[in-house]
Amino acid sequence: xxxxxxxxxxxxxxxxxxxxxxxxxxxxxxxxxxxxxxxxxxxxxxxxxxxxxxxxxxxxxxxxxxxxxxxxxxxxxxxxxxxxxxxxxxxxxxxxxxxxxxxxxxxxxxxxxxxxxxxxxxxxxxxxxxxxxxxxxxxxxxxxxxxxxxxxxxxxxxxxxxxxxxxxxxxxxxxxxxxxxxxxxxxxxxxxxxxxxxxxxxxxxxxxxxxxxxxxxxxxxxxxxxxxxxxxxxxxxxxxxxxxxxxxxxxxxxxxxxxxxxxxxxxxxxxxxxxxxxxxxxxxxxxxxxxxxxxxxxxxxxxxxxxxxxxxxxxxxxxxxxxxxxxxxxxxxxxxxxxxxxxxxxxxxxxxxxxxxxxxxxxxxxxxxxxxxxxxxxxxxxxxxxxxxxxxxxxxxxxxxxxxxxxxxxxxxxxxxxxxxxxxxxxxxxxxxxxxxxxxxxxxxxxxxxxxxxxxxxxxxxxxxxxxxxxxxxxxxxxxxxxxxxxxxxxxxxxxxxxxxxxxxxxxxxxx
Numbered sequence: 141x142x143x144x145x146x147x148x149x150x151x152x153x154x155x156x157x158x159x160x161x162x163x164x165x166x167x168x169x170x171x172x173x174x175x176x177x178x179x180x181x182x183x184x185x186x187x188x189x190x191x192x193x194x195x196x197x198x199x200x201x202x203x204x205x206x207x208x209x210x211x212x213x214x215x216x217x218x219x220x221x222x223x224x225x226x227x228x229x230x231x232x233x234x235x236x237x238x239x240x241x242x243x244x245x246x247x248x249x250x251x252x253x254x255x256x257x258x259x260x261x262x263x264x265x266x267x268x269x270x271x272x273x274x275x276x277x278x279x280x281x282x283x284x285x286x287x288x289x290x291x292x293x294x295x296x297x298x299x300x301x302x303x304x305x306x307x308x309x310x311x312x313x314x315x316x317x318x319x320x321x322x323x324x325x326x327x328x329x330x331x332x333x334x335x336x337x338x339x340x341x342x343x344x345x346x347x348x349x350x351x352x353x354x355x356x357x358x359x360x361x362x363x364x365x366x367x368x369x370x371x372x373x374x375x376x377x378x379x380x381x382x383x384x385x386x387x388x389x390x391x392x393x394x395x396x397x398x399x400x401x402x403x404x405x406x407x408x409x410x411x412x413x414x415x416x417x418x419x420x421x422x423x424x425x426x427x428x429x430x431x432x433x434x435x436x437x438x439x440x441x442x443x444x445x446x447x448x449x450x451x452x453x454x455x456x457x458x459x460x461x462x463x464x465x466x467x468x469x470x471x472x473x474x475x476x477x478x479x480x481x482x483x484x485x486x487x488x489x490x491x492x493x494x495x496x497x498x499x500x501x502x503x504x505x506x507x508x509x510x511x512x513x514x515x516x517x518x519x520x521x522x523x524x525x526x527x528x529x530x531x532x533x534x535x536x537x538x539x540x541x542x543x544x545x546x547x548x549x550x551x552x553x554x555x556x557x558x559x560x561x562x563x564x565x566x567x568x569x570x571x572x573x574x575x576x577x578x579x580x581x582x583x584x585x586x587x588x589x590x591x592x593x594x595x596x597x598x599x600x601x602x603x604x605x606x607x608x609x610x611x612x613x614x615x616x617x618x619x620x621x622x623x624x625x626x627x628x629x630x631x632x633x634x635x636x637x638x639x640x641x642x643x644x645x646x647x648x649x650x651x652x
Contacts, residue, residue: 183645184632189213191233192226193588199243199561200580208234209242211586214631218582237590240625241557244565244579245277245309245587246542249572250374250438250463250511252535253279253311256302257287262516262608264306267539268646270606272308272635274540275589275624278649279309280572283316283340284351285515291316291351292327293334300648307646309629310587312572316351317341317373322358328365335650337572338372340438343379343413347534356416363420367432371651372571374436377446378405378487379413398476401529402488407442410487414446417460424459436571437462439513441487443497451506461508461571464498466545467536467614469510471495479527482614484534485515499553502563509567510546514539514607522612537613540606545615547593547622557593574649586631595623604638 181187194208198219206223209216210232220226226234248271254261271279281299283290290296296315303311315336321327328339339362341354354362359373366373393400414437423430440446440462453460467485472492476483483489501507515535523532538545546560569578576584597603599618610616627635634641 182643183641184634185636185639185641186233186633188233189631191235193235193237193242193590194223194226195237195242195590196223196239197241197557198580199241199557201566204558209580209586209588211628211631214586216580216582216584216586219580237625240590240592242580243275243557243561243589243591244577245589245627245629246275246564247278247280247568247572247574247578248276248512248514248539248542248564249280249509249568250282250465251279251514251539252282252285252516254285254516256298258285260518260608261285264303264311265308265644266606266608267514268306268308268311268644269640270540272627272629272640273604273606273624273638275543275591275627276539277309277587277589277627277629278312278569278574278577279539280312280314280337283314283336284346284348287350289316289318289348289351290314290336291318291321291331293330296331296334296336303648306644307648308634308640308644309646310577310649311646312337312574312649314374315339317354317358317362318352319354319358322354322361325361325365328362332365332369332371332651335652336371337574337649337651338366338374338434338436340374340376342376343416344376344409346376356420359417360420363424363430363433363435366434367424367430369651370432371573372434372436374438375413375417376439377413377417377437378409379416381406381408381412394478395528395530396479398473398478398480398483398529401484402473402490404530405486405488407444407446407490410440410442410446411449414449418449418453418458421453421458421460422456425457431459434459434461434571436460438511439468439485439487440464440498440507441468441490441494443490443494443501447497447501447506462506463509463511464502464507465511465513465536466538466542466549468498469495469502470545470549471614480614481523481527481529481532482612482616483536484529484532485513485536486534499550502550503553503555503559509571510542510563511568512536512538512542516607516609516612519609519612524612537607537609538615541599541613541615541620543589543591543624544597544620544622545618548618548620551593551621573651586628588628589624590626591622591624593622596621597623
Protein backbone atom coordinates (compact mmCIF):
# COMPACT_ATOMS: atom_id res chain seq x y z
CA UNK A 141 0.00 0.00 0.00
CA UNK A 142 2.81 2.45 0.89
CA UNK A 143 4.50 1.74 -2.43
CA UNK A 144 1.26 2.49 -4.28
CA UNK A 145 0.80 5.82 -2.47
CA UNK A 146 4.33 6.96 -3.24
CA UNK A 147 3.92 6.05 -6.91
CA UNK A 148 0.61 7.89 -7.25
CA UNK A 149 1.57 10.97 -5.20
CA UNK A 150 3.84 12.57 -7.87
CA UNK A 151 1.13 12.13 -10.49
CA UNK A 152 -1.44 13.81 -8.25
CA UNK A 153 0.97 16.69 -7.61
CA UNK A 154 1.39 17.26 -11.35
CA UNK A 155 -2.39 17.17 -11.93
CA UNK A 156 -3.02 19.68 -9.13
CA UNK A 157 -0.33 21.99 -10.54
CA UNK A 158 -1.97 21.96 -13.97
CA UNK A 159 -5.36 22.61 -12.37
CA UNK A 160 -4.10 25.69 -10.49
CA UNK A 161 -2.18 27.00 -13.50
CA UNK A 162 -5.16 26.89 -15.85
CA UNK A 163 -7.46 28.38 -13.23
CA UNK A 164 -5.40 31.55 -12.99
CA UNK A 165 -4.54 31.68 -16.68
CA UNK A 166 -8.23 31.91 -17.51
CA UNK A 167 -9.33 34.27 -14.76
CA UNK A 168 -10.32 37.82 -15.54
CA UNK A 169 -11.12 39.91 -12.49
CA UNK A 170 -12.27 36.67 -10.88
CA UNK A 171 -13.85 33.39 -11.77
CA UNK A 172 -16.05 31.07 -9.76
CA UNK A 173 -15.23 27.88 -11.62
CA UNK A 174 -11.78 26.71 -12.72
CA UNK A 175 -11.38 26.14 -16.44
CA UNK A 176 -10.01 22.81 -17.61
CA UNK A 177 -8.28 23.77 -20.83
CA UNK A 178 -9.43 21.78 -23.84
CA UNK A 179 -7.05 21.05 -26.72
CA UNK A 180 -6.60 24.10 -28.94
CA UNK A 181 -8.18 22.29 -31.89
CA UNK A 182 -11.38 22.11 -29.84
CA UNK A 183 -11.44 25.76 -28.70
CA UNK A 184 -10.14 27.31 -31.91
CA UNK A 185 -10.42 26.95 -35.67
CA UNK A 186 -6.70 27.84 -35.75
CA UNK A 187 -4.16 25.30 -34.45
CA UNK A 188 -1.57 27.87 -33.37
CA UNK A 189 -1.15 29.36 -29.90
CA UNK A 190 1.58 31.82 -31.01
CA UNK A 191 0.90 33.73 -34.22
CA UNK A 192 0.65 37.13 -35.91
CA UNK A 193 -2.25 38.85 -37.64
CA UNK A 194 -1.50 41.65 -40.10
CA UNK A 195 -3.59 44.34 -41.78
CA UNK A 196 -3.34 47.75 -43.38
CA UNK A 197 -6.04 48.91 -40.90
CA UNK A 198 -5.58 48.05 -37.22
CA UNK A 199 -7.58 50.06 -34.68
CA UNK A 200 -5.36 50.97 -31.71
CA UNK A 201 -5.71 53.58 -28.94
CA UNK A 202 -3.23 55.71 -30.89
CA UNK A 203 -5.28 55.55 -34.10
CA UNK A 204 -5.56 53.30 -37.13
CA UNK A 205 -2.20 51.85 -38.13
CA UNK A 206 -0.86 49.52 -40.79
CA UNK A 207 1.00 46.71 -39.08
CA UNK A 208 0.81 43.44 -37.17
CA UNK A 209 -0.42 42.12 -33.84
CA UNK A 210 1.43 39.30 -32.10
CA UNK A 211 -0.71 36.88 -30.08
CA UNK A 212 0.64 34.29 -27.69
CA UNK A 213 -1.34 32.12 -25.27
CA UNK A 214 -4.43 34.27 -25.61
CA UNK A 215 -2.78 37.64 -24.98
CA UNK A 216 -1.53 40.46 -27.19
CA UNK A 217 2.24 40.46 -26.71
CA UNK A 218 3.28 43.07 -29.27
CA UNK A 219 1.86 45.55 -31.78
CA UNK A 220 4.23 46.42 -34.62
CA UNK A 221 3.64 49.34 -36.99
CA UNK A 222 4.47 48.85 -40.64
CA UNK A 223 2.48 46.52 -42.89
CA UNK A 224 4.29 43.26 -43.51
CA UNK A 225 6.61 43.75 -40.55
CA UNK A 226 6.73 41.36 -37.63
CA UNK A 227 9.09 41.02 -34.70
CA UNK A 228 12.41 39.20 -34.48
CA UNK A 229 11.05 35.67 -34.70
CA UNK A 230 10.03 34.29 -38.08
CA UNK A 231 8.82 30.95 -36.72
CA UNK A 232 5.22 31.88 -35.96
CA UNK A 233 2.25 31.66 -38.29
CA UNK A 234 1.35 34.97 -40.00
CA UNK A 235 -2.25 35.61 -41.08
CA UNK A 236 -2.46 38.50 -43.53
CA UNK A 237 -5.88 40.16 -43.67
CA UNK A 238 -4.88 42.75 -46.26
CA UNK A 239 -7.12 45.82 -46.03
CA UNK A 240 -9.72 44.21 -43.74
CA UNK A 241 -10.07 46.01 -40.40
CA UNK A 242 -8.58 44.45 -37.27
CA UNK A 243 -10.44 45.92 -34.30
CA UNK A 244 -11.06 45.14 -30.61
CA UNK A 245 -13.90 42.69 -30.24
CA UNK A 246 -17.24 44.26 -29.42
CA UNK A 247 -18.46 44.21 -25.82
CA UNK A 248 -22.23 44.17 -25.47
CA UNK A 249 -23.20 44.99 -21.89
CA UNK A 250 -26.97 44.68 -22.39
CA UNK A 251 -27.99 41.19 -23.48
CA UNK A 252 -30.80 38.86 -22.40
CA UNK A 253 -29.70 35.24 -22.86
CA UNK A 254 -32.71 33.89 -20.93
CA UNK A 255 -31.05 30.87 -19.30
CA UNK A 256 -31.89 29.11 -17.07
CA UNK A 257 -35.61 28.73 -17.48
CA UNK A 258 -36.39 30.11 -20.93
CA UNK A 259 -34.02 28.45 -23.37
CA UNK A 260 -36.88 28.29 -25.86
CA UNK A 261 -36.39 32.08 -26.09
CA UNK A 262 -32.60 32.03 -26.52
CA UNK A 263 -29.97 30.37 -24.29
CA UNK A 264 -26.23 30.58 -23.71
CA UNK A 265 -25.35 28.33 -26.64
CA UNK A 266 -27.31 30.08 -29.38
CA UNK A 267 -26.83 33.56 -27.94
CA UNK A 268 -23.05 33.34 -27.68
CA UNK A 269 -22.80 31.70 -31.10
CA UNK A 270 -24.66 34.71 -32.47
CA UNK A 271 -22.33 37.05 -30.58
CA UNK A 272 -19.24 35.35 -32.02
CA UNK A 273 -20.68 35.52 -35.53
CA UNK A 274 -21.18 39.25 -35.07
CA UNK A 275 -17.70 40.05 -33.78
CA UNK A 276 -18.91 40.35 -30.18
CA UNK A 277 -16.28 38.82 -27.90
CA UNK A 278 -17.84 39.63 -24.50
CA UNK A 279 -21.43 39.99 -23.38
CA UNK A 280 -22.89 40.93 -20.01
CA UNK A 281 -26.08 39.02 -19.36
CA UNK A 282 -29.10 40.71 -17.81
CA UNK A 283 -30.71 39.31 -14.63
CA UNK A 284 -34.22 38.91 -16.03
CA UNK A 285 -36.11 36.97 -18.69
CA UNK A 286 -34.32 33.92 -17.32
CA UNK A 287 -36.13 32.01 -14.56
CA UNK A 288 -35.55 32.45 -11.73
CA UNK A 289 -34.29 36.01 -12.01
CA UNK A 290 -30.77 36.72 -10.75
CA UNK A 291 -31.43 38.62 -7.54
CA UNK A 292 -29.45 36.65 -4.95
CA UNK A 293 -26.21 34.70 -4.67
CA UNK A 294 -28.23 31.48 -4.91
CA UNK A 295 -29.90 32.44 -8.19
CA UNK A 296 -26.57 33.68 -9.56
CA UNK A 297 -25.11 30.23 -8.94
CA UNK A 298 -27.97 28.68 -10.92
CA UNK A 299 -27.06 30.91 -13.85
CA UNK A 300 -23.35 30.13 -13.60
CA UNK A 301 -24.11 26.42 -13.55
CA UNK A 302 -26.38 26.81 -16.59
CA UNK A 303 -23.67 28.64 -18.55
CA UNK A 304 -20.93 26.10 -17.93
CA UNK A 305 -19.52 24.59 -21.17
CA UNK A 306 -22.04 26.52 -23.30
CA UNK A 307 -20.48 29.94 -23.94
CA UNK A 308 -18.51 30.68 -27.12
CA UNK A 309 -17.52 34.17 -25.94
CA UNK A 310 -16.72 35.56 -22.50
CA UNK A 311 -19.77 36.34 -20.37
CA UNK A 312 -20.23 38.61 -17.36
CA UNK A 313 -23.41 38.96 -15.32
CA UNK A 314 -25.54 41.77 -13.94
CA UNK A 315 -27.54 41.10 -10.80
CA UNK A 316 -30.99 42.52 -10.19
CA UNK A 317 -32.05 45.23 -7.77
CA UNK A 318 -35.63 44.55 -6.69
CA UNK A 319 -37.60 45.63 -3.62
CA UNK A 320 -36.72 42.43 -1.74
CA UNK A 321 -32.95 42.94 -1.78
CA UNK A 322 -33.23 46.73 -1.59
CA UNK A 323 -35.08 46.31 1.70
CA UNK A 324 -32.69 43.59 2.90
CA UNK A 325 -29.26 44.85 1.92
CA UNK A 326 -27.57 41.71 3.19
CA UNK A 327 -29.01 39.86 0.18
CA UNK A 328 -27.70 42.57 -2.16
CA UNK A 329 -24.30 42.58 -0.47
CA UNK A 330 -24.02 38.81 -0.88
CA UNK A 331 -25.01 39.06 -4.56
CA UNK A 332 -22.30 41.64 -5.23
CA UNK A 333 -19.79 39.64 -3.21
CA UNK A 334 -20.59 36.61 -5.39
CA UNK A 335 -19.31 38.47 -8.45
CA UNK A 336 -22.01 40.29 -10.41
CA UNK A 337 -20.56 43.30 -12.23
CA UNK A 338 -23.32 45.59 -10.96
CA UNK A 339 -27.11 45.55 -10.75
CA UNK A 340 -30.06 46.32 -13.00
CA UNK A 341 -33.35 47.87 -11.93
CA UNK A 342 -36.63 48.93 -13.54
CA UNK A 343 -38.48 52.13 -12.67
CA UNK A 344 -41.59 50.77 -14.43
CA UNK A 345 -43.11 47.27 -14.63
CA UNK A 346 -40.59 44.94 -16.26
CA UNK A 347 -43.09 42.52 -17.78
CA UNK A 348 -41.53 39.70 -15.73
CA UNK A 349 -43.48 38.79 -12.59
CA UNK A 350 -40.48 37.87 -10.44
CA UNK A 351 -38.60 41.07 -11.30
CA UNK A 352 -40.74 43.86 -9.77
CA UNK A 353 -40.07 47.54 -10.33
CA UNK A 354 -38.11 49.71 -7.92
CA UNK A 355 -38.76 53.20 -6.58
CA UNK A 356 -36.12 55.88 -6.29
CA UNK A 357 -35.85 55.02 -2.58
CA UNK A 358 -34.97 51.43 -3.46
CA UNK A 359 -32.34 52.73 -5.87
CA UNK A 360 -30.86 55.02 -3.21
CA UNK A 361 -30.57 52.06 -0.85
CA UNK A 362 -28.89 49.98 -3.53
CA UNK A 363 -26.43 52.75 -4.36
CA UNK A 364 -25.21 52.80 -0.76
CA UNK A 365 -24.01 49.21 -1.18
CA UNK A 366 -22.76 49.69 -4.73
CA UNK A 367 -20.58 52.58 -3.54
CA UNK A 368 -18.66 50.16 -1.33
CA UNK A 369 -18.01 47.83 -4.26
CA UNK A 370 -17.47 50.66 -6.79
CA UNK A 371 -19.92 49.10 -9.24
CA UNK A 372 -22.74 50.57 -11.33
CA UNK A 373 -26.48 50.35 -11.30
CA UNK A 374 -27.97 50.17 -14.80
CA UNK A 375 -31.52 51.49 -14.90
CA UNK A 376 -34.50 51.07 -17.21
CA UNK A 377 -35.59 54.70 -16.95
CA UNK A 378 -39.29 55.04 -17.62
CA UNK A 379 -41.70 56.27 -14.95
CA UNK A 380 -45.40 55.86 -15.65
CA UNK A 381 -47.10 59.25 -15.71
CA UNK A 382 -50.76 60.10 -15.24
CA UNK A 383 -50.76 62.52 -18.16
CA UNK A 384 -54.25 61.80 -19.46
CA UNK A 385 -52.87 59.80 -22.37
CA UNK A 386 -54.53 56.40 -22.09
CA UNK A 387 -54.20 55.10 -25.65
CA UNK A 388 -53.64 51.56 -24.44
CA UNK A 389 -57.21 51.39 -23.13
CA UNK A 390 -58.84 53.56 -25.79
CA UNK A 391 -61.19 51.30 -27.75
CA UNK A 392 -61.20 53.79 -30.62
CA UNK A 393 -57.49 53.34 -31.37
CA UNK A 394 -56.24 50.58 -33.65
CA UNK A 395 -53.74 48.30 -31.83
CA UNK A 396 -52.24 47.37 -35.22
CA UNK A 397 -51.20 50.99 -35.75
CA UNK A 398 -47.66 51.55 -34.44
CA UNK A 399 -48.56 55.10 -33.38
CA UNK A 400 -51.10 53.66 -30.95
CA UNK A 401 -48.30 51.90 -29.10
CA UNK A 402 -45.90 54.82 -29.44
CA UNK A 403 -48.38 57.12 -27.74
CA UNK A 404 -48.65 54.80 -24.72
CA UNK A 405 -44.98 55.46 -23.79
CA UNK A 406 -44.29 59.16 -24.41
CA UNK A 407 -40.90 60.85 -23.85
CA UNK A 408 -42.25 62.31 -20.61
CA UNK A 409 -41.91 58.84 -19.04
CA UNK A 410 -38.18 58.80 -19.69
CA UNK A 411 -37.80 62.40 -18.57
CA UNK A 412 -39.61 61.77 -15.27
CA UNK A 413 -37.48 58.77 -14.41
CA UNK A 414 -34.21 60.46 -15.34
CA UNK A 415 -35.17 63.57 -13.38
CA UNK A 416 -35.41 61.40 -10.26
CA UNK A 417 -32.10 59.68 -11.05
CA UNK A 418 -30.13 62.89 -11.53
CA UNK A 419 -31.56 64.07 -8.23
CA UNK A 420 -29.66 61.16 -6.66
CA UNK A 421 -26.59 61.15 -8.91
CA UNK A 422 -25.44 64.49 -7.45
CA UNK A 423 -24.18 62.48 -4.45
CA UNK A 424 -22.04 60.16 -6.61
CA UNK A 425 -19.43 62.80 -7.43
CA UNK A 426 -16.09 63.19 -5.69
CA UNK A 427 -16.68 63.78 -1.99
CA UNK A 428 -20.37 62.87 -2.20
CA UNK A 429 -22.07 60.47 0.18
CA UNK A 430 -22.42 57.91 -2.66
CA UNK A 431 -18.95 58.33 -4.13
CA UNK A 432 -17.92 55.04 -5.74
CA UNK A 433 -21.40 54.26 -7.05
CA UNK A 434 -22.29 54.94 -10.66
CA UNK A 435 -25.66 55.39 -12.39
CA UNK A 436 -25.98 54.18 -15.97
CA UNK A 437 -29.15 54.83 -17.97
CA UNK A 438 -29.93 52.06 -20.43
CA UNK A 439 -31.45 52.28 -23.93
CA UNK A 440 -32.17 56.02 -24.08
CA UNK A 441 -34.79 56.77 -26.71
CA UNK A 442 -35.72 60.39 -25.95
CA UNK A 443 -33.12 62.77 -27.40
CA UNK A 444 -34.66 65.95 -25.96
CA UNK A 445 -35.42 66.76 -22.31
CA UNK A 446 -34.14 63.41 -21.01
CA UNK A 447 -30.77 63.84 -22.69
CA UNK A 448 -30.52 67.44 -21.48
CA UNK A 449 -30.90 66.26 -17.87
CA UNK A 450 -28.07 63.76 -18.30
CA UNK A 451 -25.79 66.36 -19.89
CA UNK A 452 -26.42 68.73 -17.00
CA UNK A 453 -25.64 66.02 -14.43
CA UNK A 454 -22.39 65.18 -16.21
CA UNK A 455 -21.37 68.84 -16.30
CA UNK A 456 -21.53 69.10 -12.52
CA UNK A 457 -19.35 66.02 -12.03
CA UNK A 458 -21.93 63.31 -11.31
CA UNK A 459 -20.90 59.72 -11.92
CA UNK A 460 -23.51 59.01 -14.59
CA UNK A 461 -23.52 57.63 -18.12
CA UNK A 462 -26.01 56.63 -20.81
CA UNK A 463 -26.36 54.21 -23.69
CA UNK A 464 -28.61 53.94 -26.69
CA UNK A 465 -29.26 51.05 -29.07
CA UNK A 466 -28.88 50.47 -32.82
CA UNK A 467 -32.64 50.16 -33.34
CA UNK A 468 -33.14 53.76 -32.17
CA UNK A 469 -30.40 54.82 -34.59
CA UNK A 470 -31.63 52.75 -37.53
CA UNK A 471 -35.42 52.96 -37.56
CA UNK A 472 -38.06 55.68 -37.24
CA UNK A 473 -41.70 55.54 -36.22
CA UNK A 474 -42.76 56.89 -39.62
CA UNK A 475 -41.41 53.82 -41.44
CA UNK A 476 -42.62 51.03 -39.14
CA UNK A 477 -45.38 49.10 -40.98
CA UNK A 478 -48.66 48.67 -39.18
CA UNK A 479 -48.91 45.25 -37.59
CA UNK A 480 -45.15 44.55 -37.78
CA UNK A 481 -44.57 43.79 -34.12
CA UNK A 482 -40.90 42.91 -34.73
CA UNK A 483 -40.28 46.62 -34.08
CA UNK A 484 -41.93 46.75 -30.65
CA UNK A 485 -39.57 47.61 -27.80
CA UNK A 486 -39.56 49.87 -24.77
CA UNK A 487 -38.87 52.70 -24.70
CA UNK A 488 -40.31 52.81 -28.22
CA UNK A 489 -38.64 53.81 -31.47
CA UNK A 490 -39.51 57.47 -32.03
CA UNK A 491 -39.62 59.79 -35.05
CA UNK A 492 -36.97 60.73 -37.62
CA UNK A 493 -36.09 64.03 -35.96
CA UNK A 494 -35.46 62.20 -32.69
CA UNK A 495 -33.20 59.70 -34.49
CA UNK A 496 -31.13 62.50 -36.00
CA UNK A 497 -30.67 64.10 -32.58
CA UNK A 498 -29.63 60.77 -31.08
CA UNK A 499 -26.93 60.40 -33.74
CA UNK A 500 -25.79 63.94 -33.00
CA UNK A 501 -25.48 63.06 -29.31
CA UNK A 502 -23.58 59.86 -30.11
CA UNK A 503 -21.06 61.63 -32.34
CA UNK A 504 -20.58 64.51 -29.89
CA UNK A 505 -19.93 62.10 -27.01
CA UNK A 506 -23.02 62.90 -24.95
CA UNK A 507 -24.15 59.28 -25.34
CA UNK A 508 -21.34 57.18 -23.93
CA UNK A 509 -21.78 53.78 -25.51
CA UNK A 510 -23.98 51.46 -27.52
CA UNK A 511 -25.67 48.17 -26.62
CA UNK A 512 -28.22 45.92 -28.32
CA UNK A 513 -30.69 45.24 -25.53
CA UNK A 514 -30.94 41.89 -27.33
CA UNK A 515 -34.32 40.72 -26.04
CA UNK A 516 -35.57 37.63 -27.86
CA UNK A 517 -38.69 35.60 -27.27
CA UNK A 518 -40.71 32.88 -28.95
CA UNK A 519 -42.77 33.59 -32.11
CA UNK A 520 -46.11 33.05 -30.40
CA UNK A 521 -45.44 35.92 -27.96
CA UNK A 522 -44.41 38.33 -30.73
CA UNK A 523 -47.88 37.94 -32.34
CA UNK A 524 -46.63 38.46 -35.90
CA UNK A 525 -49.84 37.15 -37.46
CA UNK A 526 -52.14 39.03 -35.10
CA UNK A 527 -50.07 42.22 -35.37
CA UNK A 528 -51.28 43.68 -32.08
CA UNK A 529 -48.65 46.12 -30.81
CA UNK A 530 -50.33 46.47 -27.43
CA UNK A 531 -50.29 42.75 -26.64
CA UNK A 532 -47.06 41.61 -28.36
CA UNK A 533 -43.84 41.00 -26.43
CA UNK A 534 -41.56 44.03 -26.57
CA UNK A 535 -37.95 43.36 -27.52
CA UNK A 536 -35.69 43.36 -30.58
CA UNK A 537 -33.37 40.46 -31.42
CA UNK A 538 -30.15 41.86 -32.79
CA UNK A 539 -27.05 40.48 -31.06
CA UNK A 540 -25.37 39.24 -34.25
CA UNK A 541 -25.91 42.50 -36.12
CA UNK A 542 -24.37 45.16 -33.82
CA UNK A 543 -21.41 45.90 -36.05
CA UNK A 544 -22.95 46.02 -39.54
CA UNK A 545 -26.08 47.86 -38.39
CA UNK A 546 -24.13 50.53 -36.50
CA UNK A 547 -21.72 50.97 -39.40
CA UNK A 548 -24.36 50.92 -42.16
CA UNK A 549 -26.43 53.69 -40.58
CA UNK A 550 -23.63 55.50 -38.78
CA UNK A 551 -21.41 56.17 -41.78
CA UNK A 552 -24.25 58.24 -43.27
CA UNK A 553 -23.87 60.56 -40.26
CA UNK A 554 -20.06 60.64 -40.37
CA UNK A 555 -19.31 57.86 -37.84
CA UNK A 556 -15.68 56.74 -38.06
CA UNK A 557 -14.28 53.27 -37.40
CA UNK A 558 -12.40 54.64 -34.38
CA UNK A 559 -15.60 56.09 -32.91
CA UNK A 560 -17.39 52.81 -33.49
CA UNK A 561 -14.69 51.00 -31.53
CA UNK A 562 -14.96 53.43 -28.61
CA UNK A 563 -18.73 53.01 -28.48
CA UNK A 564 -18.70 49.22 -28.72
CA UNK A 565 -15.45 48.17 -27.01
CA UNK A 566 -13.46 50.56 -24.83
CA UNK A 567 -16.31 52.37 -23.08
CA UNK A 568 -18.45 49.26 -22.42
CA UNK A 569 -15.42 47.57 -20.85
CA UNK A 570 -14.94 50.59 -18.58
CA UNK A 571 -18.60 50.64 -17.51
CA UNK A 572 -18.62 46.96 -16.55
CA UNK A 573 -15.18 47.15 -14.90
CA UNK A 574 -13.83 44.46 -17.23
CA UNK A 575 -10.06 44.62 -17.26
CA UNK A 576 -7.74 43.55 -20.11
CA UNK A 577 -10.40 44.08 -22.78
CA UNK A 578 -11.69 46.78 -25.09
CA UNK A 579 -8.46 47.87 -26.81
CA UNK A 580 -5.67 46.35 -28.87
CA UNK A 581 -2.79 46.87 -26.46
CA UNK A 582 0.07 44.76 -25.15
CA UNK A 583 -1.10 42.65 -22.20
CA UNK A 584 -4.78 42.66 -23.11
CA UNK A 585 -6.75 39.58 -24.07
CA UNK A 586 -6.58 38.89 -27.79
CA UNK A 587 -10.30 39.60 -28.25
CA UNK A 588 -10.44 40.73 -31.86
CA UNK A 589 -12.90 41.09 -34.72
CA UNK A 590 -11.74 41.18 -38.33
CA UNK A 591 -14.26 42.78 -40.66
CA UNK A 592 -14.61 44.38 -44.06
CA UNK A 593 -16.45 47.74 -43.86
CA UNK A 594 -16.95 48.00 -47.62
CA UNK A 595 -18.49 44.56 -48.12
CA UNK A 596 -22.27 44.57 -48.44
CA UNK A 597 -24.61 41.65 -47.85
CA UNK A 598 -28.32 40.89 -47.70
CA UNK A 599 -29.66 39.77 -44.35
CA UNK A 600 -32.06 37.16 -45.69
CA UNK A 601 -32.84 33.47 -45.33
CA UNK A 602 -29.60 32.57 -47.12
CA UNK A 603 -27.43 34.40 -44.58
CA UNK A 604 -26.18 32.28 -41.65
CA UNK A 605 -27.90 33.71 -38.56
CA UNK A 606 -27.39 32.08 -35.19
CA UNK A 607 -29.91 33.73 -32.85
CA UNK A 608 -32.62 31.20 -32.08
CA UNK A 609 -35.62 32.88 -33.74
CA UNK A 610 -33.96 34.99 -36.41
CA UNK A 611 -37.25 35.58 -38.22
CA UNK A 612 -38.34 37.80 -35.31
CA UNK A 613 -35.51 40.28 -35.84
CA UNK A 614 -36.49 43.68 -37.22
CA UNK A 615 -33.26 43.69 -39.25
CA UNK A 616 -34.14 40.70 -41.43
CA UNK A 617 -34.57 41.84 -45.02
CA UNK A 618 -32.00 44.61 -44.70
CA UNK A 619 -28.99 45.21 -46.93
CA UNK A 620 -26.04 46.05 -44.71
CA UNK A 621 -22.39 47.03 -44.97
CA UNK A 622 -19.60 45.66 -42.81
CA UNK A 623 -19.21 41.92 -42.97
CA UNK A 624 -17.58 40.10 -40.07
CA UNK A 625 -14.86 37.74 -41.31
CA UNK A 626 -13.16 36.33 -38.21
CA UNK A 627 -13.65 36.56 -34.44
CA UNK A 628 -10.97 35.78 -31.85
CA UNK A 629 -11.69 35.34 -28.13
CA UNK A 630 -8.57 35.15 -25.95
CA UNK A 631 -6.58 34.20 -29.03
CA UNK A 632 -8.96 31.40 -30.04
CA UNK A 633 -10.44 31.73 -33.52
CA UNK A 634 -14.05 31.05 -32.53
CA UNK A 635 -15.78 32.07 -35.77
CA UNK A 636 -14.78 32.04 -39.44
CA UNK A 637 -16.71 31.66 -42.71
CA UNK A 638 -19.98 30.84 -40.99
CA UNK A 639 -18.41 28.18 -38.78
CA UNK A 640 -17.75 28.10 -35.04
CA UNK A 641 -15.00 26.40 -33.08
CA UNK A 642 -15.93 22.80 -32.12
CA UNK A 643 -16.20 23.56 -28.39
CA UNK A 644 -17.51 26.42 -26.28
CA UNK A 645 -14.46 27.74 -24.42
CA UNK A 646 -15.63 31.18 -23.30
CA UNK A 647 -14.90 32.31 -19.75
CA UNK A 648 -17.30 33.49 -17.06
CA UNK A 649 -16.24 36.93 -15.83
CA UNK A 650 -16.93 37.68 -12.17
CA UNK A 651 -15.94 40.74 -10.18
CA UNK A 652 -13.92 40.63 -6.98
